[in-house]
Amino acid sequence: MAGVVGRLARRWCSGALSSPLQVTRFPTLQLHLCGPAMTASQKDFENAMNQVKLLKKDPGNEVKLNLYALYKQATEGPCNVPKPGVLDFINKAKWDAWNALGSLPKDNARQNYVDLVSSLSASSESPSQVTPAADRKQPGGDALVVTSQDGITTITLNRPDKKNALTTQMYHDIMLALEAASKDDSAITVLTGNGDYYCSGNDLTNFTDVPPGAVEEKARSGAVLLRDFVDCFIDFPKPLVAVVNGPAVGISVTILGLFDIVYATDRATFHTPFSHLGQSPEGCSSYTFPKIMGSSKATEMLVFGKKLTAREACTQGLVTEVFPDSTFQKEVWVRLKAYSKLPPNAMRISKQVIRNREKEKLHAINAEESSILQERWLSDECMNAIVNFLSRKAKL
Numbered sequence: 001m002a003g004v005v006g007r008l009a010r011r012w013c014s015g016a017l018s019s020p021l022q023v024t025r026f027p028t029l030q031l032h033l034c035g036p037a038m039t040a041s042q043k044d045f046e047n048a049m050n051q052v053k054l055l056k057k058d059p060g061n062e063v064k065l066n067l068y069a070l071y072k073q074a075t076e077g078p079c080n081v082p083k084p085g086v087l088d089f090i091n092k093a094k095w096d097a098w099n100a101l102g103s104l105p106k107d108n109a110r111q112n113y114v115d116l117v118s119s120l121s122a123s124s125e126s127p128s129q130v131t132p133a134a135d136r137k138q139p140g141g142d143a144l145v146v147t148s149q150d151g152i153t154t155i156t157l158n159r160p161d162k163k164n165a166l167t168t169q170m171y172h173d174i175m176l177a178l179e180a181a182s183k184d185d186s187a188i189t190v191l192t193g194n195g196d197y198y199c200s201g202n203d204l205t206n207f208t209d210v211p212p213g214a215v216e217e218k219a220r221s222g223a224v225l226l227r228d229f230v231d232c233f234i235d236f237p238k239p240l241v242a243v244v245n246g247p248a249v250g251i252s253v254t255i256l257g258l259f260d261i262v263y264a265t266d267r268a269t270f271h272t273p274f275s276h277l278g279q280s281p282e283g284c285s286s287y288t289f290p291k292i293m294g295s296s297k298a299t300e301m302l303v304f305g306k307k308l309t310a311r312e313a314c315t316q317g318l319v320t321e322v323f324p325d326s327t328f329q330k331e332v333w334v335r336l337k338a339y340s341k342l343p344p345n346a347m348r349i350s351k352q353v354i355r356n357r358e359k360e361k362l363h364a365i366n367a368e369e370s371s372i373l374q375e376r377w378l379s380d381e382c383m384n385a386i387v388n389f390l391s392r393k394a395k396l
């Protein structure tokens, strides 16, 4: 369903469909500063277009028409195309909605569009009231959605139909998103997932389509990608929070040791089945996990693939706090919004004080783990496990 809504949302945003309602707009920091008379900026508008992609509920045809009409009015001005024929129902409905806006100025239409999207976001169950950062590059389609509001930049894994498995493109995009978040004016950065999973780890199809004779090169470039990816987490300068909205597998679990806070729904599980996959730990977990939970508990997870419940992971110190699934989103975002109002420089510096003395060591561990994994990817154990998954013979 989310995928369908997302696809529809893209169509509206590209002007194919569309929208208005008078609603209370959700104020951004920028608009607070500018005062109430300001209208939405182009950036707010583009943010709102991105936000539509994250709506979990289909808002219904009337709202879609409103969105369409406001989008057209904001970008092209008053309706300027011939009225479609009476039997061309869909285009006529769209034309009527746009035409009904009359001579509404573009600025007002833009503002109304932002207001409407804000009201839809607030009433949906997704991380509430976050507005996408329009200036962020979001390549690779919508598999990654970056949003920014209230001092929080949120990076959302958005492949719910694939349990948010990470494609190579997504690794690159997450690095770009972290790079941008490290420099933007947000105080806190969040990683979360859309749908019932947080993340099912590395997309195992990353191992397919390797031309004969190119396996070693693929493993080498994979190890470079992994190392660069994990380095970005080691070096990330602001408080980094994982909002674990469901089960987590593989690399999405191991890198949690590099986050500053991990909030989890009680539905989440934490699973690192590396031996089952013929692989070995990454994300600095060979160091962070024993440090966090002691070496025998870390061995149960990383060597024997023991799956932890959210509460077990919290007891072991991997998770900061567990929330009932029914109130998870609400409680977590209220908490994070409060934290995001703390002085950002103080938070950055305190994070540095806590983390910096470990950085060099973590980079060395990351390099070592990546190099070991490069060898593992070439092993029969690993290749068999991937073939078994892809041929639907084995799941975790």
Ligand SMILES: CCCCCCCCCCC/C=C/C(=O)SCCNC(=O)CCNC(=O)[C@H](O)C(C)(C)COP(=O)(O)OP(=O)(O)OC[C@H]1O[C@@H](n2cnc3c(N)ncnc32)[C@H](O)[C@@H]1OP(=O)(O)O
Residues within 6 Å of the ligand: 161, 162, 163, 165, 166, 168, 171, 200, 201, 202, 203, 204, 205, 206, 207, 218, 219, 222, 223, 225, 226, 249, 250, 251, 252, 277, 279, 282, 377, 389, 394, 395, 396
């Ligand atoms: C040499 C090349 C290197 C490339 C680049 C490397 C970059 C760095 C790599 C870092 C190392 C990382 C290691 C890990 O993360 S190990 C963990 C890998 N993950 C898994 O093994 C999970 C596999 N998935 C499952 O076991 C199950 O899908 C799961 C238990 C997660 C859910 O089961 P459920 O029954 O609820 O749902 P489905 O299986 O039906 O899943 C729905 C669809 O999603 C697809 N899916 C899910 N997870 C993955 C995945 N990890 N990779 C690819 N596809 C995945 C699944 O196939 C279904 O798809 P279809 O609907 O099309 O069948």
